[in-house]
Amino acid sequence: MLIIGHMTIDELEFPGVSRISPGGPPTFCSTYLKQVGFITKPISVVGFDFKPALRPYEELGIDLTGVRVDESCRTTRFRIRYDDSMNRKLWLLSRCRDIKPSDVTVNDDTVVINPVAGEVSWGLVEAIREKARLVSIDLQGFTRRFRDDGLVINDSSRDIVELALAHSDIVKVSADEVNHGVMRVKDKVLVVSMGSNLAKMYTNGKVYWFDKNIKVNAVDPTGAGDVLICSLTGYLKMGLNPLDAFIKAVALATVRVTVNGPFSMIDLWLLDHVTSELSRLVRYGEA
Numbered sequence: 001m002l003i004i005g006h007m008t009i010d011e012l013e014f015p016g017v018s019r020i021s022p023g024g025p026p027t028f029c030s031t032y033l034k035q036v037g038f039i040t041k042p043i044s045v046v047g048f049d050f051k052p053a054l055r056p057y058e059e060l061g062i063d064l065t066g067v068r069v070d071e072s073c074r075t076t077r078f079r080i081r082y083d084d085s086m087n088r089k090l091w092l093l094s095r096c097r098d099i100k101p102s103d104v105t106v107n108d109d110t111v112v113i114n115p116v117a118g119e120v121s122w123g124l125v126e127a128i129r130e131k132a133r134l135v136s137i138d139l140q141g142f143t144r145r146f147r148d149d150g151l152v153i154n155d156s157s158r159d160i161v162e163l164a165l166a167h168s169d170i171v172k173v174s175a176d177e178v179n180h181g182v183m184r185v186k187d188k189v190l191v192v193s194m195g196s197n198l199a200k201m202y203t204n205g206k207v208y209w210f211d212k213n214i215k216v217n218a219v220d221p222t223g224a225g226d227v228l229i230c231s232l233t234g235y236l237k238m239g240l241n242p243l244d245a246f247i248k249a250v251a252l253a254t255v256r257v258t259v260n261g262p263f264s265m266i267d268l269w270l271l272d273h274v275t276s277e278l279s280r281l282v283r284y285g286e287a
Contacts, residue, residue: 001234003029004043004104004128005114005141006076006096007050007067010222013081019261022053024076025114025138027262028223029230030062035266036252038234041066043104045119047075047096056263066105073097076117079150086196086221090152092117099124106131110237112230113168115141125167136170136233138226143173165190170236172229184287189242191232193225198254198278201246207287208246214274214281218257228253247282251275 003026010023026042033040042057043066050069057064077093098119104127111132113120118141129135142164143156154176164171170189175197185202192200196218201208231252235245251274255266 001033001038001040001110001112001230001237002043002066002104002106002108002132003040003112003114003230004099004120005138006099006116006119007042007044007046008116009050009053009075009077011077011079011093012220012222013079014220015082015084021261022050022056023078023222023262024116025112025223025226025230026067027057028226028256029112029114030057031060031262032223032227032252032256032266033230033234034060034062035268036231036271038231040230040234041108043099044068045070045073045096045099045103047071047073047094050075060263066103068103070097076119078116078152080222082221086218088221091150092146092152093150095119101127104128109133110135110233112136112138112233114138114226114229117141117144117146122163122167129167134170134233134237135168136172136229137164137168138229139164139171139173140225161190170229170233172225172232174225189232189236191229191246193228193253195221199228199246199250201242202287203242205287206284208243208282208284210250210278211281211283214254214277216254216258216270216274220260221257223262224253224256227256243282243284247278248275251278254278 005025008024045068073096074094079091145155172191175194190202232249
């Protein structure tokens, strides 16, 4: 499974503590999906300043042959500030160049397109769609806009969700990225992530949600949405039905927040427990 988007350098600010860490969807998807048996390959462009960060990926055995180091740019970099309730604000501090068609070799039948700062064009999406059997799109990098001071704001319309569904099989959007009702989804899968309220899934004319939240010790929510869309795609590729894939993906995203950074090991017993609880709490209705 290919994961396309910028790997990043994240300056994380939590109440009372700060740290700098590698990040971005190709990072979180590669490291956390590996722990549940998936093989993923990051497709990304980073700057010269990312070279020292590559070793942990190599030590984990992650295939970095799809990561281009461009000496002419600095790696895409965010400041991410969390408050006591784990609500966050983001600022874009630097941005590497766009991902070009020449950077992407589609040598897998499954691709997750997950940009963070507009680095993937719709033209590239169309080219990937022609070559891959299963395509997912996370809309975060398409809906984000950046103020002069770098503050990230979301600006989307219903049209962009429809456009993404037309070019893919699975679309993920965050609740704060949509300001409209969700249309009826038939043969595609649309997931709306809702932070501590977990997520909803629309497919085959139905909507699925969870009756209540799962309480875990959340220490670092960064990358949870990335893990959600990537693992959902992976489970669907395995042949799971959409509901079982959704439950397992939400469980992995939930357990991801209980550990720090992209390279920590999750508790597999906790993952089994959360999966079981979510199976009990899932509900559905007509969309």
